Amino acid sequence: MRDESQDIIKILNNLSENVLIKGTKKGYLLEDRESKMTFFLDLDEYDSIITQNKNHIMHKIFKKITTRLGNCLDYIKTTNKVFDYIYFDFMFNINKSALPSKREQFLRMIVHNDIDINKDIIKEVLQRVGCKVIIKEHIKSNDYKHFDIINTYKGRIVKYHLLQGNNEYY
Secondary structure: OHHHHHHHHHHHOOOOOOEEEEEEOOEEEEEEOOOOEEEEEOOOHHHHHHHHOOOOOOOOOHHHOOOOOOOHHHHHHHOOOOOOEEEEEOOOOOOOOOOOOHHHHHHHHHOOOOHHHHHHHHHHHHHHOOOEEEEEEEOOOOOOOOOOEEEEEEOOOEEEEEEEOOOOOO
């Protein structure tokens, strides 16, 4: 956890001068000084979401999920771990016509999200691993339709695509 906290601080220190960061017992509080919007950064949010919803698609496998903060391609290239699943949640759709929530507005100020980079990440990971890959996207989005999707699980506002990694030696 200490290494993860140092990684978070390093990433957050590269933010705009308008964003103030305070470490609290609850997590990291980020505040946009210009708009006075605040946001708690909680890396374990999926745990609470899935705990509250026993029917969530990820509920059955969540106890075995390990989260990592950082560059996913660097991690995949250097790890010797073998995974059953790799899950990607690129956090939000960058479609300009979608009305983002206040949370997403704040995240868009601090996180760069590029669909072409996201697609390149998926393509690279699929070549390097032999496990299943899960991609989360908005229910109305079709950004990943060109991939060889095995199955799609649809929720009310999101969908999860299941893909198979191509590396048979993984």
